Amino acid sequence: MSHGAVLFDLDGTLSESAPGILASARHALSVLGEPIPSEAQLLRFIGPPLVDSFREVCGLDPVLAQRAVAAYRAFYAEHGQFDTRVYDGMPEVLAALRGRGRTVAVATSKAQVFAESVLAHLGLAPLVDLVVGAELDGRRTRKSEVVAHVLAQLPEPAAAGAVMVGDRHHDVEGAAAHGLPCIGAVWGYGGRQELRAAGAVALAERPEDLPALLGLGPGSPQPRS
Secondary structure: OOOOOEEEOOEOOOEEOHHHHHHHHHHHHHHHOOOOOOHHHHHHHOOOOHHHHHHHOOOOOHHHHHHHHHHHHHHHHHOHHHOOEEOOOHHHHHHHHHHOOOOEEEEEEEEHHHHHHHHHHHOOHHHOOEEEEEOOOOOOOOHHHHHHHHHHHOOOOOOOOOEEEEOOHHHHHHHHOOOOOEEEEOOOOOOHHHHHHHOOOEEEOOHHHHHHHOOOOOOOOOOOO
């Protein structure tokens, strides 16, 4: 892992974004007159494609799910995207990686236009080399598709030695689809059990654990399952 790019998920990995996402989901469901699930259920919105969450978490049919996505994005663009904060220690991790010549990419299922806006709002944009997210028209929503698009834009050996960092099983599985290892971000929304079950090669309890796991310092611990 010592020379490759590092791909970071956004929500739950770089930023604590649940307040804005959950508020946007509640607004969308309210507009449609649909029941609003519990907060624990709504937290499942963080990670998968948005339309999947409205269908699987809320039980909406395909047509209603698309209407919910539109209502969600209208509210999120105005309010929700800025109701977030960067996790303590993450700016320092990104700066350390780039200081050692590593390519830093963001690979998210969030719409790319929102991902770029959020990174700028959080002050992280100058610390990131590449941002790839979903398209508003529904293309490139799966994490495996996002990772593929990132890898296609990376030079060697950055792509060959790339590693993912994410907090949900979608990140682990999306990385694995391209032969990439994934370090689980325990501070996010998935938790240890989900990340272990998905096959994360290592678990980072806090952002400060990442430099050692990514080979930035002497005596870096070996990945553990």
